[in-house]
Amino acid sequence: MDIVIATLSSPVILFFILGLAAAFARSDLTIPEAVAKGLSIYLMIAIGMKGGVAVSKSGFTPDLAAAAAAGVALSFALPYLAFGLLTRFGRIDRVNAGAVAAHYGSVSVVTFVTAVEILDRQGLGPAGYMVAVLALMETPAIISGLLLARRGERGDGDRAGGLWHEVLLNASVVLLIGSFVIGFAAGAEGFAATAPLFDGLFRGLLCLFLLDMGLVAGRRLIETRALTARAAALAILIPLVNGAIGTLTGSAIGLDTGSAAALGILAASASYIAVPAAMRLALPKADPGLSLAMSLGVTFPFNIIAGIPLFTMLAQRIG
Amino acid sequence: MVTTVTRKRVEILIDSALAPRLIHAAADAGIEGYTLIPVQSGAGRGGRWRDDAVSGASAKSIFLTIASEEKAARLVDALAPNLDAHGMLLTLSDVEVVRGERF
Numbered sequence: 001m002d003i004v005i006a007t008l009s010s011p012v013i014l015f016f017i018l019g020l021a022a023a024f025a026r027s028d029l030t031i032p033e034a035v036a037k038g039l040s041i042y043l044m045i046a047i048g049m050k051g052g053v054a055v056s057k058s059g060f061t062p063d064l065a066a067a068a069a070a071g072v073a074l075s076f077a078l079p080y081l082a083f084g085l086l087t088r089f090g091r092i093d094r095v096n097a098g099a100v101a102a103h104y105g106s107v108s109v110v111t112f113v114t115a116v117e118i119l120d121r122q123g124l125g126p127a128g129y130m131v132a133v134l135a136l137m138e139t140p141a142i143i144s145g146l147l148l149a150r151r152g153e154r155g156d157g158d159r160a161g162g163l164w165h166e167v168l169l170n171a172s173v174v175l176l177i178g179s180f181v182i183g184f185a186a187g188a189e190g191f192a193a194t195a196p197l198f199d200g201l202f203r204g205l206l207c208l209f210l211l212d213m214g215l216v217a218g219r220r221l222i223e224t225r226a227l228t229a230r231a232a233a234l235a236i237l238i239p240l241v242n243g244a245i246g247t248l249t250g251s252a253i254g255l256d257t258g259s260a261a262a263l264g265i266l267a268a269s270a271s272y273i274a275v276p277a278a279m280r281l282a283l284p285k286a287d288p289g290l291s292l293a294m295s296l297g298v299t300f301p302f303n304i305i306a307g308i309p310l311f312t313m314l315a316q317r318i319g
Numbered sequence: 320m321v322t323t324v325t326r327k328r329v330e331i332l333i334d335s336a337l338a339p340r341l342i343h344a345a346a347d348a349g350i351e352g353y354t355l356i357p358v359q360s361g362a363g364r365g366g367r368w369r370d371d372a373v374s375g376a377s378a379k380s381i382f383l384t385i386a387s388e389e390k391a392a393r394l395v396d397a398l399a400p401n402l403d404a405h406g407m408l409l410t411l412s413d414v415e416v417v418r419g420e421r422f
Contacts, residue, residue, distance in 0.1 A: 036371070216371045225366035276376030280336035285404045288334070289365040292376055 019214020052183020054128020102145020
């Protein structure tokens with residue numbers, strides 16, 4: 001139960017809950033847009049560099065290769081499971097189900113960053129290479145989602161060009177991989193010079209960012225008209241199933257407890273940055289209001305408050 | 320007295336992610352000049368929306384251009400089948416412009 005207490009007493013989580021509560025209370029609290037954008041860039045650089053530095057210390061290990069392979073396989077496979085649930089239980093049409101499924105195969109950087117923060121406090125910090133796994137899991141789900149949504153339909157070459165540019169060069173992939181490589185090249189010694197910014201201020205700025213995310217998620221939830229009760233239920237059921245699969249996979253391939261929990265949390269998380277933009281390009285008929293209400297309005301808060309302790313406890317139990 | 324001529328003002332509210340495709344369609348209709356204006360929030364049939372800088376996924380823009388009636392009609396014909404699917408809001412109006420040869 002330590003992890004539950006640690007989660008619910010963490011300033012990061014409490015600021016997120018404050019943001020949610022302010023949104024539900026229809027407070028006029030806002031974080032200036034430029035600040036929020038700057039914070040998201042800062043967090044991706046910080047997490048990328050820290051991961052790169054960690055791998056520069058540990059080197060490329062079999063665990064890293066196994067976690068990367070598992071991450072890519074999960075990102076490809078999880079949308080198929082989500083698609084089945086969305087079409088059968090959720091009664092959602094094929095195009096929308098494909099788009100939503102892609103969100104659930106991909107990952108949320110902020111959920112991962114928050115999980116690392118909580119796991120670190122418990123002495124269960126995941127391996128640095130999990131940042132690389134995070135970056136690798138962003139994209140494969142988009143391919144699976146498109147295949148599911150377009151099953152039996154002819155592709156569109158013109159659309160594919162813009163889509164692949166968006167998928168492979170979107171800001172989060174470029175920043176995460178770029179910062180990871182920079183951290184790897186700089187090593188611990190090189191990182192030390194930038195540590196006051198990227199390490200010392202990290203927790204404080206994460207609180208500010210999570211406050212904004214609470215506002216964004218809460219407002220998304222209260223302003224949507226697309227979310228049905230079944231869709232809302234699936235936005236909790238899918239991360240529960242995906243997270244359990246991810247945690248079990250992590251343990252099965254021999255990852256340490258923290259890394260297995262992190263893989264579970266990655267599998268449970270849903271993208272609300274890279275995938276929505278890609279889906280808007282590739283599947284314009286899909287309703288972005290539905291996928292964002294599910295991934296950002298329901299799944300993201302669920303994972304931040306309940307998913308992180310839940311998958312950590314599962315990893316501890318089976319690890 | 321400056322002479323003015325009548326041209327069409329085409330205004331399209333569109334998801335920012337789809338704006339490059341719209342710009343391409345306008346160019347195909349012979350419209351090279353345009354202005355893209357980011358917009359902050361609003362409400363429609365799908366509920367309220369706002370541009371959160373974090374996800375950026377629900378960002379919308381207004382595509383604004385002035386064109387001859389013929390070019391504007393070509394653009395509208397090209398976009399009409401996709402107005403629903405792409406969630407666009409298109410309006411056309413007559414405006415008086417100076418230097419009509421530019422549009």
